[in-house]
Amino acid sequence: MLKCSRTTDGFFLEAHMKLRPVDFATEGIYLCGLAHAPKTIDESLSQAAAAVSRACTILSKDQIQVGGIVSVVDPDKCAACLTCVRACPYNVPIINAEGKAEIEVAKCQGCGICASECPGKAIKLQHFTDEQIMAKCAVLLDIPAEMLRGEVRLMDQVRTDDRSLLLPFLRLYGRRLAGTMRLQYPPNVRIIRLPAPGRWTSGFS
Numbered sequence: 001m002l003k004c005s006r007t008t009d010g011f012f013l014e015a016h017m018k019l020r021p022v023d024f025a026t027e028g029i030y031l032c033g034l035a036h037a038p039k040t041i042d043e044s045l046s047q048a049a050a051a052v053s054r055a056c057t058i059l060s061k062d063q064i065q066v067g068g069i070v071s072v073v074d075p076d077k078c079a080a081c082l083t084c085v086r087a088c089p090y091n092v093p094i095i096n097a098e099g100k101a102e103i104e105v106a107k108c109q110g111c112g113i114c115a116s117e118c119p120g121k122a123i124k125l126q127h128f129t130d131e132q133i134m135a136k137c138a139v140l141l142d143i144p145a146e147m148l149r150g151e152v153r154l155m156d157q158v159r160t161d162d163r164s165l166l167l168p169f170l171r172l173y174g175r176r177l178a179g180t181m182r183l184q185y186p187p188n189v190r191i192i193r194l195p196a197p198g199r200w201t202s203g204f205s
Contacts, residue, residue: 004029011037018180022051026090027109030054069110069127069195075100077122084114084123112199128199136192 004024005013012031015023022030032047033039039047058064073093078100084093085101090109096102101122103114112125121130194200 004031011035022047022054028058066106066108067110069125070105070108071103071110071112071114071123071125073101073103074122074124077120079120079122081119083117083119087113087117089113111196112194113196116199116201125195125199128195130201133192133194133199 004026007013012024012035014021014031014036015025022032024031030051032051033044036047075098080095080099080101082095084103085091085095089111090107092107092109093101093103093114103123110125112128115123115125115128124130
């Protein structure tokens, strides 16, 4: 019900080991103590204090501003096929009284999976629309914009002698983690920023 991930050992899994050590992937839920992993009392107390501090950053505010990267539904294109309802990992989309999909902005996590899965293209992720992502791909792969019109597939236009590698799945956390672990990738790698790997659809590749 709370969408809290667990490890293979049955302990709760944090959102990120270094950047969000007491947060769940679901916003507003925090963890500490033995629910996270076996640890000493001192470690549990330190983690509990960190969880309280994170919770206070929300409880101390009268109003909370949501991010601009949220999904919006075009009711004229929506066929109420329930694809977005099934695909969303946070159970945000619902079918309203008018028989159309509806997404609560305050609950949307901005992963873009619903926009990728929608067969009627009735859902758009703000600031990461299909047109914007295609434009990024065109620039990185040095493809004229007119070639992207129609049914041209991006990866078919990559020059084999260029050896350029498109990495749409490497999101912000992945880049930070790569820097923390001092991982290196070739200079000819091209990175496209996406809110989540699920935003990349088969239509882009």
